[in-house]
Amino acid sequence: MAQDPHNHSQKNKPVEQMLTEQGIFVTAQRRIIAEALFARNQHITADQLLGLVNKNSAKVSKATIYNTLGLFADKGLVREIHINASKTFYDSNASRHHHFYNVDTGDLIDMKERLVPLFLQSDLPDGTVMETADVVVRVRNQTL
Amino acid sequence: MAQDPHNHSQKNKPVEQMLTEQGIFVTAQRRIIAEALFARNQHITADQLLGLVNKNSAKVSKATIYNTLGLFADKGLVREIHINASKTFYDSNASRHHHFYNVDTGDLIDMKERLVPLFLQSDLPDGTVMETADVVVRVRNQTL
DNA sequence: TTTTAGATTTAGACTAAGTCTAAGATCTTC
DNA sequence: GAAGATCTTAGACTTAGTCTAAATCTAAAA
Secondary structure: OOOOOOOOOHHHOOHHHHHHHOOOOOOHHHHHHHHHHHOOOOEEOHHHHHHHHOOOOOOOOHHHHHHHHHHHHHOOOOEEEEEEOOEEEEEOOOOOOOEEEEOOOOOEEEOOHHHOOOOOHHHOOOOEEEEEEEEEEEEEEOOO | OOOOOOOOOHHHOOHHHHHHHOOOOOOHHHHHHHHHHHOOOOEEOHHHHHHHHOOOOOOOOHHHHHHHHHHHHHOOOOEEEEEEOOEEEEEOOOOOOOEEEEOOOOOEEEOOHHHOOOOOHHHOOOOEEEEEEEEEEEEEEOOO
C-alpha cells in the first residue's frame, strides 16, 4: 500500500521527520539507512547501499537493508525501479518522475516531468487502484 | 539492437516466416519454441515456456529457452516485461502496447493503446536512440 | 561425399539477488 | 522489571538466469 508523500524536497527534512510522517518507527538502523539514502537524489542498488552504510565497520545487516528498503518503498519514500532480473535500483527521489536506462552504459537517467504519462482511475482495470506507474525507456548509444 | 517489426498479427504467419524475416536461422528447437510461444497472445515466463515446450518428453533445454527468448527479444519478436527481481514475463505480442500488473493477483493485463506515451527522439538523452519503452502500472485490488 | 568451420544445443555447474528462519536484542507499557 | 511486541541479525537457503565446454548440427567447400 504505497502512500504518495509527493516528497519533492523531503531530502531537506530531517530523516526522522520523514519516517515518522509515514508512520515508520525510527530505529538506529533505519536512521543510518535513511541518512545514507536521502543524503542526495540517487539511484542505488541494495548492495551498493549495504556497502555505503557499512563503509567503516558493519552497522546494518543485509536482511535489514532489504527489509528497510521494502518498508520505505511501501510507504512511498523510495521508488523501486526494476531494470531486469538482476538489476533493481532504489530511487531516493520518490516524487513523480520516470527514467531512461542506457543499456550500453548502465546509466539510469531522470526523465523530464512533461514526458510522464498520466493514468486516470477510469483507465485502470475494474476494481483496482493505482499503486505505482513506472516508465523505463531503454536507450542505447547512437552509432554514427 | 531491437528491430521493430510491428508484428500486430505475426501470429497468423507461419513461424518460419516470422523468424527468417528477422534474419533468424530456423532450427528445430527455435521452431518448437516459436510454435508454442506465438500460438496465441500470451504473457509467459521462461520457466512456464520450458514446461510447455517439454510437456511430453524433453525437447529443448533450459539454456536454449533463455538463449532463444533473448534472441527473439533482440529481434523484436517478443517483449520482455520485468515486474520485479524474480518475475520476468515474455509477451508474445510485441506490438506497441503496455501493461497493468495487479500485485494482488499477479495478473498482467494489456493496456489500451491510447494510454501509451510517446517519446520523441528529441526527448531522449543526447547521443542515444530508443530501444524499447516499457510502462508497467502496478495496481492493487480496491478495498471497499 | 567427405571435410571443415561456424553456429547451435546441451547438461549441469555456477552466480548472485533476494528471502527465510529462528534466535537474540530492543522498545513500550503495565 | 516482566511481558509482549517489534526489530535486527547471521547465515542458510532459494531460484532465475548465466556460463562452460563438449557434442551436435548445418552449409558449403573441396
